[in-house]
Amino acid sequence: MIRSPRNLFLAGLLAVAGTAQAAAAGEKKTVLTTFTILADMAKNVAGNRLNVVSITKPGAEIHGYQFTPSDLVNARGAALILNNGLGLELWFEKFTRQLGKVPSVTLTDGIKPVSISADAYKGKPNPHAWMSPKNALIYVENIRKAFVKLDPAGTRVFNANAKAYSDQIRAVDARLKTQLAxxxxxxxxxxxxxxxxxxxxxxxxxxxxxxxxxxxxxxxxxxxxxxxxxxxxxxxxxxxxxxxxxxxxxxxxxxxxxxxxxxxxxxxxxxxxxxxxxxxxxxxxxxxxxxxxxxxxxxxx
Missing domain, CATH: 3.40.50.1980 (Nitrogenase molybdenum iron protein domain)
Incomplete structure (x- = not known):
């Protein structure tokens, strides 16, 4: 069934209204991420205090993702969006322009990027920084700080979850180092x-x-x-x-x-x-x- 622009607009208004009612009822705030890996990291830090949802679905190609009207509707009900940065999400700037006033946090802030050495992208940062577990620890810290700011009452939960998850990342890093050696x-x-x-x-x-x-x-x-x-x-x-x-x-x-x-x-x-x-x-x-x-x-x- 194909929806008309008018129906999509009405659906968006209803979704936003529903989100406002949920917030008034004290339900969890929703945090969106641009892809599934960030969502998994964020869920480990959020625990049960926040609702974390990935914009892109499992298996999606995220560089040139074509966002949909429903993505925009869902995002307007969010309290925060987490993105990777370093030029990974080519669609994200356009997405946020259309979205309006929903705050976003770039999780690669503080990471020293590796430069791409070939073709038209030579000299630009390689965006796949999460493939280093050491960098993943910086992602987790950026998520923790963002969540503490968003929900100060959950600070103790976020701090404890971030520490426990960081310990798991360090353990995987040590195991991979031994195995790949x-x-x-x-x-x-x-x-x-x-x-x-x-x-x-x-x-x-x-x-x-x-x-x-x-x-x-x-x-x-x-x-x-x-x-x-x-x-x-x-x-x-x-x-x-x-x-x-x-x-x-x-x-x-x-x-x-x-x-x-x-x-x-x-x-x-x-x-x-x-x-x-x-x-x-x-x-x-x-x-x-x-x-x-x-x-x-x-x-x-």
């Missing part, structure tokens, strides 16, 4: 479709190669990009290559076939899965990616 010296090159692993490879001593730097436009890689990666895989005798869950794998399948490597599987970066999938949380995403890399490149769990 088992990769052979000559098999420590991570080859992916998108250059989304710069922070992970930096933290754990791997080299990085990719078809394109950022998923600004969905594609399979240009012939030049594909040939360049094939040449690297052949020259360095890299045994396996990978691609991300939110983009088609055909380009990297071609690299594997022509370079004599294996396709090592799918890595998760920009989005979690639903509760039934392999990476329903951020911490499980990190561990699943490490397990896939270890299996493909010959390390030990």
């Amino acid at each position: 088992t990769l052979p010296r000559n098999q420590r090159a991570l080859v992916t479709c998108e250059g989304a692993f710069s922070y992970l490879t930096r933290d754990y001593g791997l080299s990085e190669h990719y078809l394109w730097p950022v998923n600004a436009e969905e594609g399979q890689g240009t012939p030049r990009q594909i040939k360049g990666v094939i040449d690297v895989v052949r020259a360095e005798k890299i045994p396996a290559v990978f691609c991300e869950s939110t983009v088609p794998t055909r380009g990297m399948q071609q690299v594997a076939k022509e370079a004599g490597a294996r396709f090592g599987g799918v890595l998760y970066v920009d989005s979690l899965t639903d509760a039934k999938g392999p990476v329903p949380t951020y911490l499980k995403l990190l561990q699943k990616d490490a397990d896939t890399i270890l299996k493909g490149l010959g390390g030990q769990k």
Whole structure:
């Protein structure tokens, strides 16, 4: 059923009115995040005091997301929006312009970004900063401060939850460091479709190669990009290559076939899965990616 603009407008008014009634009744404030990974982090800090919802759904490609009228309606009922920044959400500025006065917090504030080194994005910050658990601790601290400001009465809850979650992140970081250290010296090159692993490879001593730097436009890689990666895989005798869950794998399948490597599987970066999938949380995403890399490149769990 197709809704007319008038019906969408009326639906928006009803949703906003409902939110106002809920606030008057003392219900939880709603916090929106731009994608599922931020939502999971925020839920760990919020506990039961806030309602945290991701604008984009599990499995969505977030760089060029096309927001909908219902996204705007839902956002107008929110008390706060959490975004990544560093140029990740290309749609977010337009979204907030249309939205009006809902405060937002950028969770990469305080993080020193890694610069992209190739193509049209050369010199710009790599936005995938959460792929470093050390950076994730800064995300959590920014979330904690934002929630304390939003709901001062929940300060003790937010502080305790942030500490407990940060301890879990540190534990995963230590485990990944130990596991990825088992990769052979000559098999420590991570080859992916998108250059989304710069922070992970930096933290754990791997080299990085990719078809394109950022998923600004969905594609399979240009012939030049594909040939360049094939040449690297052949020259360095890299045994396996990978691609991300939110983009088609055909380009990297071609690299594997022509370079004599294996396709090592799918890595998760920009989005979690639903509760039934392999990476329903951020911490499980990190561990699943490490397990896939270890299996493909010959390390030990």
